[in-house]
Amino acid sequence: MPSQLTSRRASALTGKVRAPGDKSMSHRSMILGGIASGVTEVEGLLEGDDVLATARAVEAFGAKVERTGDGRWRIEGAGGFKTPASVIDCGNAGTGVRLLMGAAAGYPLTATFDGDGSLRKRPMKRVTGPLADMGAAFDWQAAEDRLPVALTGGTLKAIDYVQTVASAQVKSAILLAGLNAEGVTSVVEPEKSRDHTERMLRAFGAEVGVEQRGEGWKVTLKGGQALTGTFVAVPGDPSSAAFPLAAGLIVPASEVTVEGVMLNPLRTGLFDTWIEMGADLTITNRREAGGEEVGDITARHSSLKGVVVPEDRAASMIDEYPILAATAAFADGVTVMRGVGEMRVKESDRISLMVEGLRACGIQVEEEPEGFIVTGAGQGRSVRGGGLVHTAHDHRIAMSHLVLGLAAEQPVSVDEPGMIATSFPGFVEMMNGLGGRIV
Ligand SMILES: O=C(O)C1=C[C@@H](OP(=O)(O)O)[C@@H](O)[C@H](O)C1
Numbered sequence: 194m195p196s197q198l199t200s201r202r203a204s205a206l207t208g209k210v211r212a213p214g215d216k217s218m219s220h221r222s223m224i225l226g227g228i229a230s231g232v233t234e235v236e237g238l239l240e241g242d243d244v245l246a247t248a249r250a251v252e253a254f255g256a257k258v259e260r261t262g263d264g265r266w267r268i269e270g271a272g273g274f275k276t277p278a279s280v281i282d283c284g285n286a287g288t289g290v291r292l293l294m295g296a297a298a299g300y301p302l303t304a305t306f307d308g309d310g311s312l313r314k315r316p317m318k319r320v321t322g323p324l325a326d327m328g329a330a331f332d333w334q335a336a337e338d339r340l341p342v343a344l345t346g347g348t349l350k351a352i353d354y355v356q357t358v359a360s361a362q363v364k365s366a367i368l369l370a371g372l373n374a375e376g377v378t379s380v381v382e383p384e385k386s387r388d389h390t391e392r393m394l395r396a397f398g399a400e401v402g403v404e405q406r407g408e409g410w411k412v413t414l415k416g417g418q419a420l421t422g423t424f425v426a427v428p429g430d431p432s433s434a435a436f437p438l439a440a441g442l443i444v445p446a447s448e449v450t451v452e453g454v455m456l457n458p459l460r461t462g463l464f465d466t467w468i469e470m471g472a473d474l475t476i477t478n479r480r481e482a483g484g485e486e487v488g489d490i491t492a493r494h495s496s497l498k499g500v501v502v503p504e505d506r507a508a509s510m511i512d513e514y515p516i517l518a519a520t521a522a523f524a525d526g527v528t529v530m531r532g533v534g535e536m537r538v539k540e541s542d543r544i545s546l547m548v549e550g551l552r553a554c555g556i557q558v559e560e561e562p563e564g565f566i567v568t569g570a571g572q573g574r575s576v577r578g579g580g581l582v583h584t585a586h587d588h589r590i591a592m593s594h595l596v597l598g599l600a601a602e603q604p605v606s607v608d609e610p611g612m613i614a615t616s617f618p619g620f621v622e623m624m625n626g627l628g629g630r631i632v
Pocket residue numbers: 216217218288359360361362363365387511512535
């Protein structure tokens with residue numbers, strides 16, 4: 194990968210592509226396969242750097258992990274995790290490290306978790322706090338709340354945990370620890386976050402309860418349940434599909450179809466928002482695959498209008514606000530994105546980097562503590578582009594601006610494009626195969 198990538202105005206993007214495997218489900222298939230007894234076969238695994246780091250971690254914890262074909266992996270679970278021989282390096286992956294800490298906490302082991310420069314800046318107490326309440330011990334190696342951290346796991350007791358912000362990573366870490374805790378573990382969320390852990394735990398033979406609790410939701414899991422290896426078919430990642438679909442919406446005369454996209458309603462907030470903006474987005478061939486609804490999504494060039502995104506939709510599209518903001522730059526009127534303070538603790542401070550990057554491309558953006566507002570250029574008016582965008586090692590900041598550049602007047606460049614491989618290794622080839630101009 195070169196040290197910069199530049200995208201140039203394209204005439205039209207057309208064609209059919211297949212979304213890469215879902216990142217959330219890929220991490221979970223490795224982790225559950227690793228702690229289960231017996232063999233887990235995975236098909237459609239995302240072979241991105243984040244998931245490969247999780248695969249190496251699961252191996253270090255004692256499972257046998259083998260790549261048997263394109264996206265096909267075989268995991269021979271050890272029926273639990275053992276003390277690894279070296280530091281568990283989770284690379285850039287928040288999902289990887291937080292779920293692995295939860296999974297490891299209930300076994301008698303010690304392990305040190307670390308990650309790259311971006312992951313070392315992200316808060317970990319949101320997970321280590323409840324895990325410590327369950328009985329695990331954490332020793333911060335450099336600074337409190339930050340990696341690297343040493344975990345000592347062992348006998349845990351169940352907790353009832355109430356989240357103030359809906360986070361699937363926190364919920365998942367607590368549930369995975371709850372597998373080896375005495376009693377019934379519960380997690381209450383103010384809004385439902387993605388439920389892949391709950392669904393996959395059931396596929397591995399565990400019982401998980403879900404009930405509405407006032408405004409929110411309560412997930413319960415009884416400790417002492419064993420997992421049995423199974424077959425996991427990973428559907429296409431809606432968060433990745435968003436990029437070619439966005440290009441289809443903003444590049445004149447385009448028609449792009451992404452096949453096999455997971456349509457779990459806890460992941461499709463972006464598509465609902467685009468439809469409210471007037472996007473010509475159609476879903477066909479709805480079917481079931483791997484325990485999830487999937488479909489083929491077609492995006493045609495559209496006249497978009499600005500909208501106010503409902504704040505309670507945030508959990509279902511938290512990783513999609515950067516690409517939503519890029520498409521909002523072409524809409525008529527303002528798009529208001531609020532209640533998204535969590536964006537500031539992802540691979541980068543995504544609010545501040547999107548504001549900086551869009552401004553560098555001539556777009557009017559207002560920053561708020563927990564949100565941002567994009568004023569679109571409007572129909573018949575062009576977006577200038579022309580910026581060199583600083584991505585701070587963030588794949589979604591890079592991809593969002595490269596898509597924007599395909600429809601802007603002047604080329605848009607991004608630094609550190611190598612990070613795109615964390616979630617979407619074939620991004621540049623896919624976009625150029627559709628008619629994009631990214632080099
Ligand atoms: O559980 C998961 O797979 C994920 C949950 C989300 O994070 P939070 O739980 O921190 O919201 C999301 O941003 C991340 O990309 C993947």
